[in-house]
Amino acid sequence: MKILAINPGSTSTKLAVYDDTTPVLNTCIRHSVEDLKPFSKVIDQFDFRKNLVLKALADNGIPFEFDAIIGRGGLLRPIPGGVYEVNDAMVSDIHNVRRSHACNLGCLIAHDLAKDLNCKAYIADPGVVDELDEVARVTGSPLMPRITTWHALNQRAIGRRFAKELTRQHPDKPVKYEDLNLIICHLGGGISVGAHKGGKAVDVNNAFDGEGPFSPERAGTLPSGSLIDLCYSGRYTKDELKKRISGKAGLAAHLGTTHIPEIINRIENGDDYAKLVLDAMIYQIAKSIAALTPVFKGKVDAILITGGIAYSEYVISRLLDLISFIAPVHVYPGEDELEALALNALGALTGELPTQVYVQKKTAHQPCAEPQLN
Numbered sequence: 001m002k003i004l005a006i007n008p009g010s011t012s013t014k015l016a017v018y019d020d021t022t023p024v025l026n027t028c029i030r031h032s033v034e035d036l037k038p039f040s041k042v043i044d045q046f047d048f049r050k051n052l053v054l055k056a057l058a059d060n061g062i063p064f065e066f067d068a069i070i071g072r073g074g075l076l077r078p079i080p081g082g083v084y085e086v087n088d089a090m091v092s093d094i095h096n097v098r099r100s101h102a103c104n105l106g107c108l109i110a111h112d113l114a115k116d117l118n119c120k121a122y123i124a125d126p127g128v129v130d131e132l133d134e135v136a137r138v139t140g141s142p143l144m145p146r147i148t149t150w151h152a153l154n155q156r157a158i159g160r161r162f163a164k165e166l167t168r169q170h171p172d173k174p175v176k177y178e179d180l181n182l183i184i185c186h187l188g189g190g191i192s193v194g195a196h197k198g199g200k201a202v203d204v205n206n207a208f209d210g211e212g213p214f215s216p217e218r219a220g221t222l223p224s225g226s227l228i229d230l231c232y233s234g235r236y237t238k239d240e241l242k243k244r245i246s247g248k249a250g251l252a253a254h255l256g257t258t259h260i261p262e263i264i265n266r267i268e269n270g271d272d273y274a275k276l277v278l279d280a281m282i283y284q285i286a287k288s289i290a291a292l293t294p295v296f297k298g299k300v301d302a303i304l305i306t307g308g309i310a311y312s313e314y315v316i317s318r319l320l321d322l323i324s325f326i327a328p329v330h331v332y333p334g335e336d337e338l339e340a341l342a343l344n345a346l347g348a349l350t351g352e353l354p355t356q357v358y359v360q361k362k363t364a365h366q367p368c369a370e371p372q373l374n
Helices: 042-059 088-095 102-117 152-169 224-231 238-245 251-255 260-268 272-291 313-323 337-350
Strands: 002-008 012-019 022-030 068-072 083-085 120-124 181-187 191-197 200-204 302-307 329-333 355-357
Touching: 002 042, 002 102, 002 337, 012 042, 012 337, 022 042, 022 337, 042 102, 068 102, 068 337, 083 337, 088 102, 102 120, 120 337, 152 181, 152 191, 152 200, 152 302, 152 329, 152 337, 181 272, 191 272, 251 260, 251 272, 260 272, 260 313, 272 313, 302 313, 313 329
Parallel strands: 002 068, 068 120, 083 355, 181 302, 302 329
Antiparallel strands: 002 012, 012 022, 083 120, 181 191, 191 200
C-alpha cells in the first residue's frame, strides 16, 4: 500500500510517503513569515500548501499514485480516538470551526488530493480526541467541565509501539495496546499526561489551554483567584492574557527562552533561578503522572515518556528519580507524527484498525476556549 501523510503546522508543512511500513520520503517544507503574510486567515493557505505538497512529490520523483492520503486531524468537535475517513460532514465542520490552526488544513488537503485519485482520505487521532470517563470530566464548577485537547496522535502511537515491543520480546504472549494500563507523557512545547486504559485515554489534561504542569510555552494550572484578579486588574487585554497562558508563559515567561539545552547551559554556568524553574517544571510533570495512578488503582503496567524534551538527560534523569517507584519507565525521545499517520492509514486499509464515521453533532462538552497548538 502506498500512503501519503501530510502534517501542516504553524510554520511548516511536513509530508511523508510510505510503501506499507517502509518510508520512501520524509520532508519538511518551512514557511517564513513573508511566505504566509499574504493570507489573512489560515484557511486561505489551502492552495498554497497543497501546491507545495505536489511540488515536493514531483521534485523527489514520487508519482502521484496512492492508495490513501492521510492528513493531521483538525480542531473538530470532540470525538473518540481512531481513524476517520474524511467526509462532507468533516469538511463542512472544518470550514466553520471557531478555532483557527494550520492543522485544520490536513483533512482538507487530503480530501482534495484523494478526489483526484479516487482513493481514501483519512485523519487519525486529532488533538480533540475525547474519551474521558465521566467522573474525570466533573470540576467544582458546573460552568466549566474539563475538556481535552492533547497530543493524542503521538501518545496513542507510542502506546501501540510499546505493545509491539512487548510482543516481540515474548511472542508466545502477544500484547495489544488495548490490554495495557499506561501513563503516557508527551514533553514538548505543551505537555500532556494521559491515563490509557482499555485503549482509551480516560483521563488527560487539556495541554493546550492551561491545565496540568507548566511547559516551555504554557502556564499550566494556575491559582484561580489570582487569575481572576489579574483578568480584572486592567493591566492586560483579553488577547494579552491568553498569551500569558499559552505562548508567553511557562519557561518562556520565566527565562525568556523555551530551548532546554540553553537553559541547562545557564544552569551549568551558575544560574540558580534557571535551575529552580526547570526543576519546578519537572516536579509538576512528576506530580501529574503520579496523580493518574488512582485511575488504575495503582496497577500501572508502564510509564511512557515521549516528545522533544525527552532527549534531555537533565530532565529525564530527574523525572525518573521522582516517578520510577510507580512503574517501569520507557523513554521514546522525539515524535514521528508522519509515521503514526501513515501506520494508521495502513491499518485502516488492511482492516487492522476500524474506520470511524464522522458525523456533525453538537456536544455538551464542546470546548469554548481556543487552544494553541505547535
